Amino acid sequence: MPSNDTEKVRGYFERASDLFNSIYTGxxxxxxxxxxxxxxxxxxxxxxxxxxxxxxxRPQSLIDIGVGPGQYLKAYAELGVPQITGLDFSEPMLxxxxxxxxxxxDGVEIIYTVADFTEAEFKQKFDISVAMGVYDYVANPEAFxxxxxxxxxxxxxxxxxxxxxxRTPIRKVRYAWKRCPxxxxxxxxxxxxxEKVGFKNIEITKIRGSxxxxxxxxxx
Numbered sequence: 635m636p637s638n639d640t641e642k643v644r645g646y647f648e649r650a651s652d653l654f655n656s657i658y659t660g661x662x663x664x665x666x667x668x669x670x671x672x673x674x675x676x677x678x679x680x681x682x683x684x685x686x687x688x689x690x691x692r693p694q695s696l697i698d699i700g701v702g703p704g705q706y707l708k709a710y711a712e713l714g715v716p717q718i719t720g721l722d723f724s725e726p727m728l729x730x731x732x733x734x735x736x737x738x739x740d741g742v743e744i745i746y747t748v749a750d751f752t753e754a755e756f757k758q759k760f761d762i763s764v765a766m767g768v769y770d771y772v773a774n775p776e777a778f779x780x781x782x783x784x785x786x787x788x789x790x791x792x793x794x795x796x797x798x799x800x801r802t803p804i805r806k807v808r809y810a811w812k813r814c815p816x817x818x819x820x821x822x823x824x825x826x827x828x829e830k831v832g833f834k835n836i837e838i839t840k841i842r843g844s845x846x847x848x849x850x851x852x853x854x
Contacts, residue, residue: 639773639815640723640750676846680766680793683839683849685709687791693761697721697785699751700768704731711738721747721754752778756785765792770816779831783854790852794819798845805845824850 684706688696694716698706701720710718718738722728728746738744747754752774763786765778772778782790795805797818809816821838828836828850835853840846 640752676793676841676843677767679841680847680849681705681709684764684766684791685713687789687851688715688762688764689713691762691788693788695719695758695760696762696764697760699763699765699782701731702727702767704734706764706766707731707744708735711735711742711744714739714742716741716743718742718744719747719760720744721749721751723748723750752781759785759787761788762786763790765790767793769793769819770795771814772817773815775817775827776830779827779852783831783833783852786854788854790854792850792852793847794824794850796820796840796845796848801845819848821848824848828852 688710696710696715696717697719698710699721701707701722704720707718707720720728720731722731725748728748732746735744763782765782769775769778769792779790779792782792795816795818797820802818805816821840824838825836833852837851839849841849
């Protein structure tokens with residue numbers, strides 16, 4: 635059964651699907667776009683870092699865990715990844731992704747799956763697994779990361795929100811008001827997590843700025 639925290643996160647994303655879509659598409663007021671540019675520059679940076687790694691590896695299969703509005707899925711399809719699985723536990727998010735991606739290019743198959751990753755069963759392994767903007771909301775990151783490792787052949791790509799003196803308390807209050815748990819990391823915690831799961835080679839990139847994400851590549 636899904637945990638109470640999982641249900642809170644699912645409920646939040648189902649309520650806020652349009653908000654997250656507007657962050658990625660820029661379909662909002664001029665002030666809103668300015669605010670995103672000031673407060674969320676790491677979103678673009680981690681997107682570019684992810685695409686760089688995917689392009690470098692040329693995977694035959696990829697799973698995107700927590701697809702959100704679908705910007706990553708669309709980019710993977712445009713890169714020509716032959717088999718893409720987009721998994722999210724929010725049906726409204728997957729609806730946005732389907733709408734954004736539309737008909738994939740020839741030779742590209744996209745499978746949309748509504749499921750809680752921690753409970754989903756997979757009949758295959760994927761060359762690359764991706765979880766961007768996901769560990770912010772994961773109560774048990776060790777189990778989550780271990781499962782990602784179990785289904786990955788080559789590498790895993792993930793983002794982790796860093797700790798900031800001023801941004802972190804504000805975000806905690808905002809998400810408490812929204813009834814959604816949120817978690818934060820430093821480099822040491824990520825390294826300990828990777829060691830517990832059994833990774834020997836990881837690359838951690840800190841996106842510049844207070845409270846900006848860590849972008850991490852875990853080699854299988």
